[in-house]
Amino acid sequence: MNKMIEIRDATKYFDAGEVLKDVSFSVNEGEIFSVVGPSGGGKTTLLRCLAGLETFSAGEISIDGDDMTHKKANERPVSLVFQEPLLFPHMTIRENVGYGLKFLDISKKEKRKRIDDFLNIVGLPEYENRYPRELSGGQKQRVALARGLILSPKLLLLDEPFSSLDRKLREEMRRWVRRLLKEKNITAVFVTHDQDEAMQVGDVIGVFREGTFEQIGSPEKVYESPQTSEVARFFGDAWVIDETRFIPKRNLSIERIEIEEKVQWRGIIEGARFVKGYRFMEIFLDDEKEHIMLPAPDDFHTGENVYVSTDASNIRTFQQNREER
Amino acid sequence: MKLSARIKPWLLLTPALLFLLLPLYGLWSAFRLSVYPDGKLTGQVYVRLFSHSDFLLSFLYSLWVAAASTFLSLLIGWFFTRAFVPMLERTGGRLTVWLPMVFPHFVWAYLVLLLFQEGGLVSGLLPGNRAYANDPEGIGIILTYMGKEIPFVILMLLPVYLTRNRLYDDLTETLGGSWFSKIRDAELPFVTPVLIETGIIIFAFTFGAYEVPALVGATFPEMLSILTFDWFYSGDWSERPLAFAAMVFLTTVIGVISLLLFHFINKMRRNITEGL
Numbered sequence: 001m002n003k004m005i006e007i008r009d010a011t012k013y014f015d016a017g018e019v020l021k022d023v024s025f026s027v028n029e030g031e032i033f034s035v036v037g038p039s040g041g042g043k044t045t046l047l048r049c050l051a052g053l054e055t056f057s058a059g060e061i062s063i064d065g066d067d068m069t070h071k072k073a074n075e076r077p078v079s080l081v082f083q084e085p086l087l088f089p090h091m092t093i094r095e096n097v098g099y100g101l102k103f104l105d106i107s108k109k110e111k112r113k114r115i116d117d118f119l120n121i122v123g124l125p126e127y128e129n130r131y132p133r134e135l136s137g138g139q140k141q142r143v144a145l146a147r148g149l150i151l152s153p154k155l156l157l158l159d160e161p162f163s164s165l166d167r168k169l170r171e172e173m174r175r176w177v178r179r180l181l182k183e184k185n186i187t188a189v190f191v192t193h194d195q196d197e198a199m200q201v202g203d204v205i206g207v208f209r210e211g212t213f214e215q216i217g218s219p220e221k222v223y224e225s226p227q228t229s230e231v232a233r234f235f236g237d238a239w240v241i242d243e244t245r246f247i248p249k250r251n252l253s254i255e256r257i258e259i260e261e262k263v264q265w266r267g268i269i270e271g272a273r274f275v276k277g278y279r280f281m282e283i284f285l286d287d288e289k290e291h292i293m294l295p296a297p298d299d300f301h302t303g304e305n306v307y308v309s310t311d312a313s314n315i316r317t318f319q320q321n322r323e324e325r
Numbered sequence: 326m327k328l329s330a331r332i333k334p335w336l337l338l339t340p341a342l343l344f345l346l347l348p349l350y351g352l353w354s355a356f357r358l359s360v361y362p363d364g365k366l367t368g369q370v371y372v373r374l375f376s377h378s379d380f381l382l383s384f385l386y387s388l389w390v391a392a393a394s395t396f397l398s399l400l401i402g403w404f405f406t407r408a409f410v411p412m413l414e415r416t417g418g419r420l421t422v423w424l425p426m427v428f429p430h431f432v433w434a435y436l437v438l439l440l441f442q443e444g445g446l447v448s449g450l451l452p453g454n455r456a457y458a459n460d461p462e463g464i465g466i467i468l469t470y471m472g473k474e475i476p477f478v479i480l481m482l483l484p485v486y487l488t489r490n491r492l493y494d495d496l497t498e499t500l501g502g503s504w505f506s507k508i509r510d511a512e513l514p515f516v517t518p519v520l521i522e523t524g525i526i527i528f529a530f531t532f533g534a535y536e537v538p539a540l541v542g543a544t545f546p547e548m549l550s551i552l553t554f555d556w557f558y559s560g561d562w563s564e565r566p567l568a569f570a571a572m573v574f575l576t577t578v579i580g581v582i583s584l585l586l587f588h589f590i591n592k593m594r595r596n597i598t599e600g601l
Contacts, residue, residue: 053495073498080499086492089600090514090593099510103501133599151500 002064004029004187005050005155010059012045012211019045020056021211027155027204030185032178034202034219036192038234042211043191047157050189051080064154074103079148080157084164085140087132087147094119094128096143100151118146121180138169145177149184156181156188162197174200195235199223207231224248227322239292244317251314254281254296255307263315264307267292271302283308352576359570370566371574379552380571387549390463391532394470395524401471402478403520407512410486413479422483425476430469434540437469441541458541465541466548474527481523485516490601515597518590525586529579549575 003026012020019042027033035043048054050061052073060069068076079100087096098115119125122142124135132140141161148156158177162170178201181188192198198205199219206216207230215227226232229240238246258264267283273293274280281296283306292308300306359370374380412418425433440447441457441464448456458465493511502510538548547555549571556568 048495051495051499053498073495074501074503076499078499080496082492082496084490084492086490086496087600088493088510088514089597100500103503103506131596131600133596147500 002029003027004031004064005189006062007050008060010046010049010056010061012042012049012054013057019211020049023059023212025206025213025216027187027189029187030182031203032181032188032190032201034190034192034198034205035208036195036198036205036234037208037214039193041209043193043208044159046208047080047159047189047191050155051078051157052076053080077154078157079151079153079155080159081141081144081148081161083160085132085137085144087135087140087143089132092129092131093124093135093143096132097122097146097150099147104151114150118150121149122146137165138173141165141173142176145180149180149186154187156186158188158190160192163192170197177201207234209234226318228318232318241315244319245315246318247310247314247316249292249294252292252294252308252310254283254294254300255309256304258307259309261311262309263312264309267306267308269296269300269302269304269306272296352573355569355572359566359573362566370570374567374570374574377567379547380549380567382546383549383552386463386546387532390466390470390538390548391528393463394467394474394531395528397467398471398474398478398527399520399524402475402523403482403516405475406479406482406486410483413483414487419483422476422479425472426480428473430473430534431536431540433472434469434537437465437472438541441465441468459543461543461546463538463542463548466538469537469541470527470531474531477527478520478523481519482516485519489515514593518594518597521586521590525583529583532579533575 006026008024010020010023011018023046025033035046037043045054049056052068052071052075056069060067062068063077087093088099091099094115097118098111101111101114115128116125119128122145124139124142124146127135127139132143135143141164144161161177162173165173174197180186190198190201192201202219204216205219205222207214207222209230215222215231217225222231223235223237226235226238226246229243229246232238232240232246237249239249239252240246255262255264265285265288267285269281270284270291271282272279273282278295279298280293281300282291282293284291285308294308360366360368362370406413409418413422428436438458439445442448442459443454443456445456445458448454448458451457457468489512493515494507497507497511533550535548535550535554538551542548542551553568553571553575556564556571
């Protein structure tokens with residue numbers, strides 16, 4: 001498959017220190033690459049460097065085989081959709097969608113056609129003469145996406161574009177955006193701090209932490225086989241025993257009694273939580289001095305002493321995952 | 326006691342409305358005296374006013390001075406603000422702008438007089454030893470107003486620049502825009518309402534103010550305020566209604582321009598504040 005974007009040994013320094021550390025990755029044509037990681041890890045800086053709004057202190061970037069390292073943002077075939085929709089408030093929706101076309105050498109007829117097409121794609125043709133103040137948050141973000149896509153960029157960058165939307169709308173938008181990008185065969189880098197969002201939208205996930213990728217792989221691979229304790233902790237569905245070992249949470253159970261054949265940790269139930277229709281218990285592990293949340297039957301109650309149990313064969317090492325790569 | 330929603334705003338506005346009564350009464354009196362000069366209703370005073378060559382010349386001269394002072398103050402103030410925002414954020418920078426605001430217009434006019442009059446410090450350095458105070462082109466008046474109004478423009482624009490979302494610049498650039506597109510599409514639309522509002526204030530003030538033209542203005546042509554003052558206090562009582570008519574006309578011109586522009590910026594401001 002054709003590599004649409006390739007980054008080699010990219011580094012970025014600010015006065016405060018190194019923000020990107022020898023970052024290398026590539027994204028194939030039509031692929032969505034989710035960059036996920038905690039806030040303040042350098043994700044947005046990476047995206048700004050890809051867009052050309054910042055330059056790498058060292059390293060190279062090429063898009064569709066062309067070297068872009070020293071090209072400015074307005075010379076790169078890249079569109080960026082920001083966290084906020086950033087629609088021009090003094091322009092109509094039609095003017096907003098067609099804004100970037102002003103800088104292209106194409107006929108008025110072609111411009112009109114493209115704007116009409118994209119207003120239809122984002123389902124807002126009847127809003128063309130309205131102003132942004134008349135649109136909801138989700139509609140605004142769709143217009144922002146249309147404004148980026150109308151330029152037929154070789155690379156679309158999305159910087160947490162759904163973070164300002166409510167949960168229900170966010171889920172709808174994720175599905176809608178993924179479907180749209182796949183239909184149009186758009187290569188995209190999608191930045192988020194939300195693990196679910198990264199898995200739902202991306203074909204490939206890169207866990208980005210402290211200026212570098214901890215792990216890059218398919219959503220299933222990163223989820224099932226974290227290669228470092230940080231990846232396992234960030235994805236949250238594995239219990240990290242120590243810096244070398246972990247257990248997938250689905251292999252853990254709650255018991256009332258000690259069972260010799262099992263590996264067990266003593267704890268106390270501190271409370272019940274309900275997530276997406278399932279009951280979970282929050283257990284405080286006495287020796288490890290940490291909390292763990294596990295699904296539990298209804299007859300377990302707050303204040304009960306319990307054992308978190310598993311078979312020894314379920315304990316895995318990060319080293320094992322790195323070797324399986 | 327709970328006040329009804331309809332009465333409450335009016336009660337709260339009462340002090341402001343009472344205060345407005347004074348200038349409104351003044352304006353009404355001026356209008357009455359201009360249309361009842363001899364106890365009976367006539368438009369004769371206005372006919373005399375608009376056919377008076379001194380008035381027409383003063384009106385055009387005042388328009389030139391007010392328009393030039395407003396335009397240059399806005400332009401330089403805007404350039405200064407956008408170029409020095411980081412500096413103006415600091416106390417020292419803000420103080421530098423505040424300082425000229427503290428001087429009364431009259432003091433500033435004295436400074437211009439000292440520097441730009443014949444033999445003044447700056448005039449002496451200029452080619453031909455040309456004086457720019459008490460000059461018929463009104464440069465001295467314009468310079469005085471600029472000295473006072475540029476800091477005013479900066480102080481009005483500074484909050485807009487400090488709170489402006491700079492991501493719009495980045496957005497414009499990623500969509501292919503140049504530095505000019507950034508100014509036109511990502512900066513000016515957010516600044517324009519304040520710029521127009523400030524312009525209205527400066528124009529209204531410079532168009533009708535008396536003290537600065539009195540000190541650094543030329544003997545001829547005169548600003549409208551000087552001319553009307555002369556008419557009012559001259560020994561010839563028949564010229565007094567002309568002064569009233571000129572005052573009514575001046576207020577109407579400023580009032581109409583302000584209303585039109587306020588209507589225009591209100592729509593603009595609404596789109597901007599609610600559309601973000």
